[in-house]
Amino acid sequence: MTEYGYAFLGLTVMVAVFAGILTFTLLRLVAGVRDAKRRMRQTGGSEVAMLSGALQEAVSKLRAQEQAMSARAAASERLSHQIVESLTAGLLVVDRDGRIEILNPAARRLLDIAADPVGTSYDVLLQDAAPLRDVIAEALQGANPIVRRSIQIAANGAASHFGVSVSPLGSGRDHGVICLFSDLTNVVELEEQLRLKETLARLGELTAGIAHEFRNGLATIHGYSRLIDPSSVPATYRPYVEGIRQEADTLGQVVTNFLNFARPERLSFAPVDLGRIAQRAADDLRQELPAGTRVDVSGDFAPTDGDDALLRQVFGNLIRNAAEACATAGLEPRIAIRGVIDARGVGRITVEDNGPGIPAADRERVFQPFFTTRARGTGLGLSLVQEIVVMHNGRVSVGQSAAGGAAVELTFPASGLPASR
Numbered sequence: 001m002t003e004y005g006y007a008f009l010g011l012t013v014m015v016a017v018f019a020g021i022l023t024f025t026l027l028r029l030v031a032g033v034r035d036a037k038r039r040m041r042q043t044g045g046s047e048v049a050m051l052s053g054a055l056q057e058a059v060s061k062l063r064a065q066e067q068a069m070s071a072r073a074a075a076s077e078r079l080s081h082q083i084v085e086s087l088t089a090g091l092l093v094v095d096r097d098g099r100i101e102i103l104n105p106a107a108r109r110l111l112d113i114a115a116d117p118v119g120t121s122y123d124v125l126l127q128d129a130a131p132l133r134d135v136i137a138e139a140l141q142g143a144n145p146i147v148r149r150s151i152q153i154a155a156n157g158a159a160s161h162f163g164v165s166v167s168p169l170g171s172g173r174d175h176g177v178i179c180l181f182s183d184l185t186n187v188v189e190l191e192e193q194l195r196l197k198e199t200l201a202r203l204g205e206l207t208a209g210i211a212h213e214f215r216n217g218l219a220t221i222h223g224y225s226r227l228i229d230p231s232s233v234p235a236t237y238r239p240y241v242e243g244i245r246q247e248a249d250t251l252g253q254v255v256t257n258f259l260n261f262a263r264p265e266r267l268s269f270a271p272v273d274l275g276r277i278a279q280r281a282a283d284d285l286r287q288e289l290p291a292g293t294r295v296d297v298s299g300d301f302a303p304t305d306g307d308d309a310l311l312r313q314v315f316g317n318l319i320r321n322a323a324e325a326c327a328t329a330g331l332e333p334r335i336a337i338r339g340v341i342d343a344r345g346v347g348r349i350t351v352e353d354n355g356p357g358i359p360a361a362d363r364e365r366v367f368q369p370f371f372t373t374r375a376r377g378t379g380l381g382l383s384l385v386q387e388i389v390v391m392h393n394g395r396v397s398v399g400q401s402a403a404g405g406a407a408v409e410l411t412f413p414a415s416g417l418p419a420s421r
């Protein structure tokens with residue numbers, strides 16, 4: 001091989017080595033670029049994934065919070081609805097324009113309202129309960145609360161005493177009102193009964209003192225008059241002796257009445273049938289009552305715990321009063337004793353007659369001891385009736401019968417199943 005041959009060979013080898021190095025470097029470069037690209041792709045994808053994951057987590061947290069909040073709102077709405085529905089006091093909410101927003105079941109029951117009144121004017125809704133309407137009107141006009149005012153309204157066919165509190169909703173004149181009221185009838189009646197019992201007890205003590213002194217003197221007069229033998233006195237004086245004896249007997253009866261009123265015998269309570277007691281009182285008086293007197297006992301009588309003998313006195317006094325009033329007016333007495341049991345289970349008994357009746361002005365006074373319009377009356381009959389009825393936790397009032405005569409109404413608390421006749 002020539003020199004040129006060697007040189008050419010060396011050059012070729014060098015070019016080949018150089019080309020190999022170049023190719024290797026290029027290949028590495030391409031692989032590096034591909035690697036870098038792949039890495040970039042990988043890194044960029046995981047960031048997007050991270051971002052979207054975080055976003056999803058935030059959205060689902062927000063959704064859970066929203067669900068919890070609406071569940072809490074629904075629960076508190078349910079609770080306030082339950083509170084309004086189960087309140088035993090009447091609740092009435094009126095907006096500033098006087099429209100009913102809430103009238104709970106207790107309020108409907110107390111006011112005897114069946115339809116749903118939401119949206120109607122309180123003025124129209126409460127036209128039969130004027131005192132309550134007036135309290136709400138006052139609260140809507142003023143800005144001050146009205147606390148525990150006592151009003152009386154006619155509901156469910158009877159007069160009821162309500163305790164009412166009204167507060168403005170919000171402040172200023174531009175507001176609605178929230179009104180709470182409850183039926184205090186039982187409390188008021190109990191207070192009245194207690195007051196009456198105390199008054200009667202005081203009167204009783206006074207009467208007992210007077211009657212006691214009276215009885216001692218009377219017993220002496222009575223005793224001396226019995227010692228006089230009518231046959232031993234001249235005939236002209238005999239009527240005087242008889243007169244003294246008779247008057248002493250009558251006064252003795254009056255004193256017994258006083259003492260009965262003052263210290264009624266010990267009560268012996270047992271279940272009684274008031275219809276039967278009324279009938280027995282009428283039978284007992286048959287001989288005493290004016291000829292032709294009719295006493296009818298009818299209706300349903302609530303079974304009551306009571307003292308048979310004292311209750312007979314009640315009906316006896318009422319029948320006697322009725323017969324006396326009719327007879328004085330020259331009328332044949334027609335006396336009707338009727339029993340009914342009202343919606344609340346209270347037994348009501350009316351004793352009605354066809355006499356002249358009791359003037360409206362006297363209807364309260366007739367129960368006062370010693371009030372009488374009869375020449376020989378003691379004025380203790382109706383006081384005794386009231387005393388005995390009150391002892392039985394009952395009530396008595398006087399009105400007018402359909403025939404224009406007197407109507408005495410007695411109410412007794414019931415204690416079991418009704419007795420019909």
Ligand SMILES: Nc1ncnc2c1ncn2[C@@H]1O[C@H](COP(=O)(O)OP(=O)(O)OP(=O)(O)O)[C@@H](O)[C@H]1O
Binds near residue numbers: 355
């Ligand atoms: N049924 C009736 N009709 C009309 N007036 C009546 C009737 N019942 C009572 N009164 C009036 O009430 C008054 C009081 O009655 P009350 O029974 O208390 O006394 P009194 O009958 O006068 O006397 P007494 O003590 O003898 O009963 C009577 O005097 C009478 O004026």
Ligand SMILES: [Mg+2]
Binds near residue numbers: 320380
């Ligand atoms: Mg009488």
